[in-house]
Amino acid sequence: MSPVRRVLVLGAGLALLAACSPAPAPSASDSSGAAAASITELDYYADEQGSAAWQKILDTCSAQTGVKVQRQKVPTDQMLPKILQGASSKSLPNLLFTDNPTLQQIAATGALTPLTDYGISTDGYYPSIVKAGTYQDKVYGLAPGVNGLALVYNKDQLAAAGVEPPKTWDDLKAAAAKLTKAGKYGLAFSAIPSEEGAWQYLPFFWSNGADLSRVDSPEAVQALQYLTDLVNSGSASKSVVSWNQNDVADQFVAGNAAMMINGSWNLARLDEQKSLHYGVVPIPVPHAGGKPVVALGGEVGAIPATGGAGQQAAGKVLSCVLSEPVMVQWSKAHAYVPSKTAVAEKFAASQPEMQAFVNEVDTARSRTAELGEKYPKVSQALADALQAALTGKQPPEQALKTAQQASGS
The missing domain is CATH 3.40.190.10 (Periplasmic binding protein-like II)
Known part of the structure; x- marks a missing residue:
């Protein structure tokens, strides 16, 4: 629409x-x-x-x-x-x-x-x-309604490459690699040094079992290493460190990325592109059968x-x-997704492109649930770690150790 x-x-x-x-x-x-x-x-x-x-x-x-x-x-x-x-x-x-x-x-x-x-x-x-x-x-x-992140994919590009929408991290890694060619990337996401970058990292961080009280845990390091590997392998552009979520949508609309991590608020923009055929699935998880834990927006x-x-x-x-x-x-x-469970379920039935976002709300997490008003400081530390790892300034483990020290969480 x-x-x-x-x-x-x-x-x-x-x-x-x-x-x-x-x-x-x-x-x-x-x-x-x-x-x-x-x-x-x-x-x-x-x-x-x-x-x-x-x-x-x-x-x-x-x-x-x-x-x-x-x-x-x-x-x-x-x-x-x-x-x-x-x-x-x-x-x-x-x-x-x-x-x-x-x-x-x-x-x-x-x-x-x-x-x-x-x-x-x-x-x-x-x-x-x-x-x-x-x-x-x-x-x-x-909130009257909330938003979150999901994986949006270009149906035509995935079909041409014989790729199914990914469900796990291994699926996403393989799909992104196969869809990367001739200056076009398999995946786009935002990793700017602000809450927006941290917000995009959190689904990988939380879904892997990490928590904000210890941002340098092995689970957190593994999640950051995963994203770093996507960039280092060329499956995602090094420019993700300067792309905000609107820039990511620009890359997807232009056909420069076959998949993107983005929010429901950008669907209206995609709907304007009559030749663009897209689908939406939940953000891939570390292991089959798991459920993504995205950050609650709105x-x-x-x-x-x-x-x-x-x-x-x-x-x-x-x-x-x-x-x-x-x-x-x-x-x-x-x-947005209506904030009441029964209302959201009915809403998804009439708005099928929102189904993945609705599915994720049940396991979504409030960013302040663990740390309360201390969250903003930890968020900035995570965003800085994301930048440091993706630009090669520090390996993921060291970047998150620095984040732990800076956040004092």
Whole structure:
């Protein structure tokens, strides 16, 4: 489905939802009876398509709750600094939608309120999604939908080479080698020195039994050695150290890579290419019969402690965003997986290209589940190790020893 069609479907679906919904709920009130007519909201959906889709979500929930939403959006890299500054100066908006790994760091400031204060239940959610929004045993954030990584492959290139979509690391290594020829690579992925690179390494790291408390374990070293060997053998380009995930998609669309590790959000872009026939399978695992452990992506809604009627009104809007009809519409528009298990299973039946992503959520892991607000430091250490190993500056074992020392995990 093209990006335009995804947004059109969202608009049509939300229009129907609004038409069929009950009359707007009364505005939230504080203990003195004063009504909150509007709230402020902050997110980082700054790209044109994502911003338009999210605005439709907010408009629908505004109509249902009777609460006007005054939205502010900022680029992704400015989001966390802005929130932490707002937490310090007690000037946060009423409602936040932030990247899930940042939730615990924000909650640690004491700026957020538990979602149970607003009657928001976690029943039916994937456990990993609940963990992503939990800090010190209280749920401070929940996501309407999540994303993750999978292996996307060019059906025509694999068929021409007589290659089946890989399921294990050995399969992937053999397939990538066979598909590499004449300046074209078997596999593309991102290994830039940031969270994006660490996020792409984590499925190999976790699926091999490593954990973030000891990033230089034998299992971690084996996972990094595997990726290093793919680059050194020529099956993946040395340029992976400078490709972000959009660059990886560019290489795949151009036919320069037969397979790629990428996220569901890029499917709309692939759908625009009428001559491109692609398939999606879970990320290959070390051994047959295993299940991949990918990092859980996506944004969580959280309610800062702003006091009074605005805080309660934000709870009404967030409850709407987390309602199942809105959850499905957002997932369709943004190529996300609905956060509730039963909803996701139905969603996959109607969106077959999302099946692999849905399958992976059950074993997906919150990046902050092990380390809480300490995760960002460990993530950067892993990204630096990935760079060091893939550029040949250090062998994988030494690169991860350096990462362990730097992270202090």
